[in-house]
Amino acid sequence: MRFSEIRDHLAQFRVGIxxxxxxxxxxxxxxxRSGVGTIVFSDFDTVEPANLNRQYYFTSQVGMLKSHALKENIARINPDITVIAHAEKLDRKNIPEIFAGCDVIVEAFDRxxxxxxxxxxxxTTMPGTPVVIGSGLAGWGNSNAIRYRKADETIHICGDESTTADDDLPPMAPRVGLVANMQANTVVEILMKKTRDYYRL
Amino acid sequence: MNFLLNNREEVIDADNLTVSMMLELKKFSFRMRIIRINGVFIPKEQYDTTFIREGDNVMMLYLMSGG
Known part of the structure; x- marks a missing residue:
């Protein structure tokens, strides 16, 4: 399959982060970069200098809301992507509203x-929606401990499932990037197997 | 009693096994976890009152901080 075909297929879908x-x-x-059609995300934080050791932001964006900064960065990568950016703290009430209609949801929290x-x-509120979790990515090295596992039909896990980030074992760009890209790879795999449910448009 | 725990055969010598008892017997100690039995999500508040039955498919995963 050529990349142009893959991109056109992925363009039909909506992914929540x-x-x-x-x-x-x-x-x-x-x-x-892969061409997923719509990306919906929410984060209420602002970009801080301490984030730049691993997060996809730039020094010029320090102080900006992450929702604005990431929307800007995605547009610079691929202006064809529709980005729906929220700056809300996600909770049990707004998650089903913000991520309604998403074909896959990526769990990308810290805590x-x-x-x-x-x-x-x-x-409980969106059963059947595939979710791709990041669990276990702290520190450095030990690349082979990071793996993908399908827990059941809708739960996909990426990470080493054993390390917990703290002051003495911080999350760093290489391992966080491995897991983040493994999550993206899992999303692409799920979407490539899927045909669009047109009635939901 | 036999049941599946994360796709592995598990044998525990107990007739009335709650989720809480299973966690204690297996010494599973991490705080943040998700448990589904036969695909049904079990909320934390129901660990004491939910029984694992012969042949059940129990899925458990830990959620580690960092992101």
Whole structure:
């Protein structure tokens, strides 16, 4: 299959990304380059200098809302992508609204309790929607510990599933990038198997 | 009793096994986790009252901080 055909297929779909930090911003960049039609994301944070060790932002964007900065960066990569950027803190109430109609949702939070909240919300209010989780990416090295696993029909996991980020084991660009791109790769794989449900347009 | 835990055969010698008991017996200690039994999501508040039955397919995953 030629890239132009792959891109045209991916252009039909809508992908949700929960969080625009290390996982979300890098995953969005890979999906934008691949030609995913619509990217919906939400993040209420602003870009800080400490984010630049792994997140897809630039020094000139420090102080900007991540929702604005990422929208700008995606447009610079691929202006054909429709980007719906929210600057809301995601919770049990707004997740089903913001991500309604998404073909796949990428879990891209930093904190474990937010990851859990998102999963619980999707499984209870949006059952059947595939979700791609990032779990375990702290530190450096040990590339082979990072893997993809399909937990069941709708839950896909990327990461080492064992490291927890903290002050002495920070998340860094190489390993966060591995997981973020593995998540994007999983999204592409899911979408390439899918035919568009036109009635939902 | 036999059941599947993350696609592996698990044998636990108990007749009335709740999700909480299983977590304790298996020494699963991480806080943030998701459990589904036969595809049905089990909320934390129901771990004490949900029983695992013979042949059940239990899926558990941990959510690690970092992103």
């Amino acid at each position: 929960a969080g625009a930090g290390g996982l979300g911003s890098n995953c969005a960049a890979a999906l934008a 474990d309790e937010m990851k859990e909240m998102l999963l619980e919300t999707i499984l």
